[in-house]
Amino acid sequence: MNLDFGQIVPYIPFMLEGIWVTLKFVIFAIIFGFVLGTLLALCKISHVKVIGWLADAYTSVFRGTPLILQLMIIYYAVPELVGYDISPFLSSILAFGLNSSAYVSEIIRAGIQAVDKGQTEAAQALGVPYNQMMKDIILPQAMKNILPALMNEFITLTKESALVSTIGYLDLMRRATVVGADLYRNFEPLLFVGVIYYLLVMGLTIIGRLVERRLRYSD
Amino acid sequence: MIKVKNLHKSFGNNEVLKDITTDISKGEVVSIIGPSGSGKSTFLRCLNLLEKPTKGSVLVHNQNITDPKTNIMKIREQIGMVFQHFYLFPHMTVLENLTYAPLKVKGESKQVAQSKARDLLAKVGLTDKETAFPSSLSGGQKQRVAIARALAMEPELMLFDEPTSALDPEMVKEVLDVMKDLAKSGMTMAVVTHEMGFAKEVADRVLFLDHGMLIEEGNPEQFFDQPKTERAKGFLEKIL
Ligand SMILES: Nc1ncnc2c1ncn2[C@@H]1O[C@H](COP(=O)(O)OP(=O)(O)O)[C@@H](O)[C@H]1O
Numbered sequence: 532m533n534l535d536f537g538q539i540v541p542y543i544p545f546m547l548e549g550i551w552v553t554l555k556f557v558i559f560a561i562i563f564g565f566v567l568g569t570l571l572a573l574c575k576i577s578h579v580k581v582i583g584w585l586a587d588a589y590t591s592v593f594r595g596t597p598l599i600l601q602l603m604i605i606y607y608a609v610p611e612l613v614g615y616d617i618s619p620f621l622s623s624i625l626a627f628g629l630n631s632s633a634y635v636s637e638i639i640r641a642g643i644q645a646v647d648k649g650q651t652e653a654a655q656a657l658g659v660p661y662n663q664m665m666k667d668i669i670l671p672q673a674m675k676n677i678l679p680a681l682m683n684e685f686i687t688l689t690k691e692s693a694l695v696s697t698i699g700y701l702d703l704m705r706r707a708t709v710v711g712a713d714l715y716r717n718f719e720p721l722l723f724v725g726v727i728y729y730l731l732v733m734g735l736t737i738i739g740r741l742v743e744r745r746l747r748y749s750d
Numbered sequence: 751m752i753k754v755k756n757l758h759k760s761f762g763n764n765e766v767l768k769d770i771t772t773d774i775s776k777g778e779v780v781s782i783i784g785p786s787g788s789g790k791s792t793f794l795r796c797l798n799l800l801e802k803p804t805k806g807s808v809l810v811h812n813q814n815i816t817d818p819k820t821n822i823m824k825i826r827e828q829i830g831m832v833f834q835h836f837y838l839f840p841h842m843t844v845l846e847n848l849t850y851a852p853l854k855v856k857g858e859s860k861q862v863a864q865s866k867a868r869d870l871l872a873k874v875g876l877t878d879k880e881t882a883f884p885s886s887l888s889g890g891q892k893q894r895v896a897i898a899r900a901l902a903m904e905p906e907l908m909l910f911d912e913p914t915s916a917l918d919p920e921m922v923k924e925v926l927d928v929m930k931d932l933a934k935s936g937m938t939m940a941v942v943t944h945e946m947g948f949a950k951e952v953a954d955r956v957l958f959l960d961h962g963m964l965i966e967e968g969n970p971e972q973f974f975d976q977p978k979t980e981r982a983k984g985f986l987e988k989i990l
């Protein structure tokens with residue numbers, strides 16, 4: 532077999548455009564998943580049992596079923612039900628965000644519980660209200676401890692994002708297959724986007740390290 | 751300023767405090783001593799409701815803090831607490847540790863909060879540590895910051911739970927000195943301590959707890975020289 536990368540040159544701009552298309556929804560999905568995951572984590576440690584139970588059930592369902600199924604349900608099945616024709620872009624953000632929030636909430640819950648109970652007591656003794664204490668004292672410490680785990684989740688999300696090619700979203704992955712079909716050669720375009728995915732993940736890893744270093748205030 | 755009446759506290763079936771009744775008046779320094787596990791910390795923590803009493807009442811300025819209608823946050827603002835393990839906020843500088851609650855809880859302006867914080871840091875001898883993070887401080891320095899942090903809320907009462915027990919011996923004095931100054935300034939203080947020297951010298955009154963009961967209370971000279979109860983005698987023989 533002989534590789535010929537010369538043939539994909541005309542398609543390179545088309546494939547590079549996929550970087551932004553992928554990143555666009557990945558960034559939204561990460562933010563959405565992170566915010567929802569934080570809220571879910573707060574529900575899980577709530578003293579109101581029902582709230583905690585609902586958050587646990589949510590997590591259980593989203594971790595217990597395939598992501599691609601969740602994506603298909605949101606893109607194909609929900610529109611049948613409610614009659615709203617959802618775009619691939621919005622479906623992707625929703626599916627990945629909802630799914631990611633389940634994992635993120637578990638990570639953050641563990642992070643919160645790992646913060647010394649004395650921190651809560653010190654804040655309470657100063658008269659700091661619960662919400663303020665969570666925001667200013669507990670969550671910042673929890674986040675610092677769980678940053679590596681969170682980064683891992685974001686990296687997984689970035690890689691799994693290739694699944695959205697199955698609902699016709701023109702992301703990196705989809706573009707590689709389009710080019711492959713055009714050229715009757717799959718290896719070169721797949722390898723090309725493979726390298727791009729790898730660089731994206733490396734980029735995320737480096738950002739994670741930098742943030743970690745900036746947060747390393749204690750010991 | 752604090753009236754404790756028939757205070758009981760149980761954890762499950764374990765009755766940790768049994769029918770404690772006592773008062774702390776304004777400007778008084780009370781030392782709480784007793785064997786480990788006798789309920790000293792629990793007693794102290796009932797005074798600012800870090801533990802919820804099972805029975806009985808705690809009145810702060812004649813307000814029953816166990817009454818669900820009482821705004822416990824407002825009460826806690828008036829009561830400072832210093833812990834054995836400091837519990838400084840590790841992600842904040844020393845100055846931020848001191849100004850956080852005044853800014854967020856009392857709504858003080860940044861300027862006022864910072865200038866008061868600097869005064870307090872001067873008082874505890876840590877002016878040069880303003881921008882340091884807690885992890886870079888020694889135990890004695892951490893505890894002095896913790897005391898200053900509590901004082902920044904301008905409390906009327908300060909609770910100390912074994913403030914020197916986690917310190918290396920050479921750092922005990924610097925913390926006790928700060929506490930002595932505080933006592934001299936007229937602060938009302940309740941201090942759980944194993945430092946009998948401090949109790950003798952600084953306290954106006956000693957409470958002796960054993961097995962969750964207030965066995966004996968009195969002025970330090972009398973308590974240390976002529977304890978009235980066998981249990982107090984036994985305890986003092988063991989530690990002195
Ligand atoms: N949060 C808690 N849950 C259950 N038991 C506790 C709790 N806190 C304290 N205790 C128990 O209460 C008793 C008194 O504890 P404590 O007040 O810490 O004593 P001291 O400070 O005098 O050493 C001990 O037997 C301890 O095990």
Ligand SMILES: [Mg+2]
Binds near residue numbers: 790
């Ligand atoms: Mg104790």
